[in-house]
Amino acid sequence: MTHPVDALIAALPKTELHLHIEGTLEPELMFALATRNGITLPYASIDALRAAYQFDSLQSFLDLYYAGAGVLQTEQDFYDLTWAYLERAHADRIVHTEIFFDPQTHTDRGIAFATVYHGIRRALDAAQAQWGMGSRLIMSFLRHLSEEAGMAVLDQAEPYLAGIDGFGLDSSELGHPPSKFARLFARCHALGLPCVAHAGEEGPAAYVVEALDLLQVCRIDHGVRSLEDEALVQRLAADRTPLTVCPLSNQRLQVTPDLSRHPLRRMLQAGLAAMVNSDDPAYFGGYLNQNFYACREALGLSDAEVVQLVDNSFEASWLPAQDKQRWMGEVGRIHAQWQAAQAG
Ligand SMILES: Nc1ncnc2[nH]cnc12
Numbered sequence: 095m096t097h098p099v100d101a102l103i104a105a106l107p108k109t110e111l112h113l114h115i116e117g118t119l120e121p122e123l124m125f126a127l128a129t130r131n132g133i134t135l136p137y138a139s140i141d142a143l144r145a146a147y148q149f150d151s152l153q154s155f156l157d158l159y160y161a162g163a164g165v166l167q168t169e170q171d172f173y174d175l176t177w178a179y180l181e182r183a184h185a186d187r188i189v190h191t192e193i194f195f196d197p198q199t200h201t202d203r204g205i206a207f208a209t210v211y212h213g214i215r216r217a218l219d220a221a222q223a224q225w226g227m228g229s230r231l232i233m234s235f236l237r238h239l240s241e242e243a244g245m246a247v248l249d250q251a252e253p254y255l256a257g258i259d260g261f262g263l264d265s266s267e268l269g270h271p272p273s274k275f276a277r278l279f280a281r282c283h284a285l286g287l288p289c290v291a292h293a294g295e296e297g298p299a300a301y302v303v304e305a306l307d308l309l310q311v312c313r314i315d316h317g318v319r320s321l322e323d324e325a326l327v328q329r330l331a332a333d334r335t336p337l338t339v340c341p342l343s344n345q346r347l348q349v350t351p352d353l354s355r356h357p358l359r360r361m362l363q364a365g366l367a368a369m370v371n372s373d374d375p376a377y378f379g380g381y382l383n384q385n386f387y388a389c390r391e392a393l394g395l396s397d398a399e400v401v402q403l404v405d406n407s408f409e410a411s412w413l414p415a416q417d418k419q420r421w422m423g424e425v426g427r428i429h430a431q432w433q434a435a436q437a438g
């Protein structure tokens with residue numbers, strides 16, 4: 095039988111703020127696109143590919159993630175990838191999603207920026223037309239590459255900036271501190287768009303401080319290692335800086351030893367604006383609702399904690415203020431109905 099809090103999770107409207115579109119490439123679609131594009135994958139079957147998803151670090155995952163993205167060749171491939179995610183998001187009752195794409199993963203192997211951009215953009219627009227699903231598109235720089243390489247891909251993005259809503263920083267964290275990208279992010283800010291950065295996933299709390307001070311980001315992606323610095327925790331709580339936490343990702347990449355010891359509840363108790371996201375769901379074993387269900391079970395999240403996480407996510411989104419209020423009102427109404435049903 096479904097746990098009552100899981101029924102609430104499924105029923106609530108939600109937003110997702112930390113999702114790499116390349117991380118939604120399911121093995122089935124990877125094989126289908128490989129066939130369509132005449133590419134031979136180094137795996138005998140879908141099951142063999144899935145069995146290879148045994149990670150012991152961020153890098154061990156990224157190696158497979160970048161290799162897998164090689165099947166994405168045409169605009170239709172990027173459309174199909176994005177549409178498949180949006181269908182799953184809609185099924186999870188996500189009403190607004192803010193997704194990352196990593197253009198350098200594609201431009202570095204000869205795919206035009208326009209091919210990537212138009213495929214993703216067309217799917218996001220179709221979801222808006224079909225379900226009224228809102229979205230934002232965040233162009234993310236690969237931090238294992240140089241700042242000059244980031245500048246070059248930003249040059250390529252310039253004709254498309256009307257359809258890009260912000261900038262991010264991802265990939266191998268250790269040894270690639272935010273300070274490496276201070277000039278690039280200054281240029282991003284000059285374009286008038288908000289910036290976010292992965293920090294404090296595998297890297298130390300000091301990288302979170304750098305992302306705030308040197309890159310002027312408005313959200314921290316992951317940020318779980320912020321808890322190692324009490325002064326930082328107080329600063330993040332006072333500023334209500336959002337932390338886009340990804341529990342199943344943290345478990346699968348061994349950022350936390352197991353989900354029952356995940357810091358999500360401690361983050362809420364410290365007054366941090368943390369919320370739940372799926373990161374790279376095709377690789378980590380679950381989309382947004384699965385992340386919630388797993389945390390509900392492992393941490394014993396209450397209905398009030400679930401509602402707090404969902405509200406934090408709307409608060410941290412880039413939706414206009416009146417839309418945030420409208421959705422948070424809807425969350426409150428559905429929670430009240432759920433409470434009444436439990437009492438009755
Ligand atoms: N969890 C993650 N951390 C850093 N870079 C990523 N790219 C895709 N997923 C990522």
Ligand SMILES: [Zn+2]
Pocket residue numbers: 112114264292315373
């Ligand atoms: Zn991520």
